[in-house]
Amino acid sequence: MSFVTDHLSKVDGQLDALQLQKQPSTPSSPDLRSTSDEPRGTSDASGTSERSFDLSQILKIQAAIKTLSTASSSRVLLHPDTIWATLNQTLEASVACSEDSRVHPKQLQELEWLLVSKAATQTYGVILNALLEQTIPLSNEIGYWDQILGSYRYTGLYTVQTSPIRLWYWANDVYGDAWQRLQHIRSAGGDEDEEEERGLSISDRWRQFYGLVKDSARDRSLVDVQSRFLSPLTKSRLEARSKRSHLRRLREMSASGLGILMDEGMIFDADEEAPVSAKDQSNTKEEWQSVVAKSVSLMEMVLQNIHTLELGANEFEETVFMSVDDDSQLSQLDSIEKQSVPRVVRLGSRLQQILRIHIPMHIATSTELTTEYGRPSRLVRYWLPGLALFLSSGTLLRILFNRKAEILTWIRDIGTTSIDFWNNWIVEPSKKVIRTIQHDKDSEIAIMSRESLKGDRDSLERMVIDFACDNANTSTGPLTDSEISMVRAKVREGDLTPVLRAYEKDLRKPFMGTIRGDLIRALLIQVQKTKVDVELAVSGIDALLKSQELVFGFVGLAPGMLVFLSVSRWLGDVLAGRKGKVQGREQGSMIRVLRNVDRILSSSTPSENGMLSYKDHGMLLCEVHILRQKAQRVLPGEIYSEFLEDVSNLVDLRAGVECQARVVERLRWAYSKWLR
Incomplete structure (x- = not known):
């Protein structure tokens, strides 16, 4: 959506408001029998045929009006061919009626004027859109020449890019001058020179023509002796300034034409949002029809004079308004009410001429001027890198062919590495993290088996109790159940006092203790105690790891995700940009x-x-x-x-x-x- 479509919808709504204002009580189906323009004395048969003709024409015009209305179409701005075809189909019957001297009913005339007004509104939108699309790209072209003139580096690049064109023009001028001299010599020599020339060989003729080319090139250099004092960069800058000046003038003319049409074209004093009873009744039939006719004339004059770059914007505006005031067709429409061809048909034909002739000619001329004064074509701008690529293409193809196997291996390794990285460092760590979150027992970290510590502690208790019972004091008798429970409780707390006392006693007489076996037995119990202590420490570490299992899962996932996100962001920046x-x-x-x-x-x-x-x-x-x-x-x-x-x-x-x-x-x- 642009301001053109908004403005077009507004103008179309004003036309609808004017129709409601003019005919507040118009019936839904026109009564053609009570038409004041129907001639008296006609037969019933002719009256019936005329009424049927008028009714079919009214239905056709109503369908065309619906096609051209912005409110009843999905597209606000129609194509020029659609507008032309709609006008052509509906106005043919009006021309035939006028040729048969048949009088139009009032309702039919009103509908024909509404149809032409709708078509004029659509044509108005097409011209506004064309001027807008023409003016906006000119700023980019002017910016290109500003860049060329703003740096000597870009000026030098432009000189190199356009050097083949300059050389071609110079060679073409020299060749044309040499050919003219050759023709002049042949025409001045007469028949004898022609006979001598027939006897010359091909090499002699070529030598003669080559001498003429050398003379033409030398004379051309003498003629251009003044311009030879200018450097190629200076010539390029002068050419860039000239083209920029023409583009600026074209942009000013297009902007001026756009402003004229927006400010002076299709201006109705009606508000489509106000209720019908509050409409201003000052706009009569002749007034709004005159606005449409003048707007059509204004559109035509703008299109005819907009490419006259010799005029300035002020002169262009004066020329347009003077042409509208002196428009002979407009004066004929205003002065003569009844003609062989109705006013509305003449205006419709003028709209068709604008759609079929002036608008395509305007678009073609604008494209031609933009191409002539705009930036060079891509072939001119990129011929040097293209030539370098063409000359080095053989070497590049040879290198690619000789290293075909290595290149395929690199591509295969890159694909395999990417897949393995994705599976091993992204997918698998992600699965482990998910299992950890779901408290999967298989995912828990375990340094030692869960029943190992319990079995070793029970074994240590039994070993200490058996040792205490075997080494109990004979005077006091065997250990009671309460004493055994006390020893078991101390063993759970890590107290091995009975074993250590016997161990200390046997160390006084290690040989006897060894023979009895108590010393070795106490030593093995302490080894079991050391094993239990180690398992307790490992169990604590195991519990710590289990409490931080999710952290370790994310730590394992972090390197792969970091690499993946970095590569994804880099690819996003390269391909699409952030x-x-x-x-x-x-x-x-x-x-x-x-x-x-x-x-x-x-x-x-x-x-x-x-x-x-x-x-x-x-x-x-x-x-x-x-x-x-x-x-x-x-x-x-x-x-x-x-x-x-x-x-x-x-x-x-x-x-x-x-x-x-x-x-x-x-x-x-x-x-x-x-x-x-």
């Missing part, structure tokens, strides 16, 4: 467009009533169109609707330059969050 970077570029573009809008408003010369000129208004509309496109990709939906309201205030010419400048300031602070 979203933030793209949005940043769009925000920067919006700031530059706002700068251009501010520059247009501040550097403009307002009229006496404080409004912009046609050229400045056209330039403002182009910048606003770009601003709307950028904002649609940056602003959220609800914010964008508010932005469109502010933009509509910005392009409102009746508000004045000062009010428009305040709107620019409001745009800056109201949407600063999205412009950073």
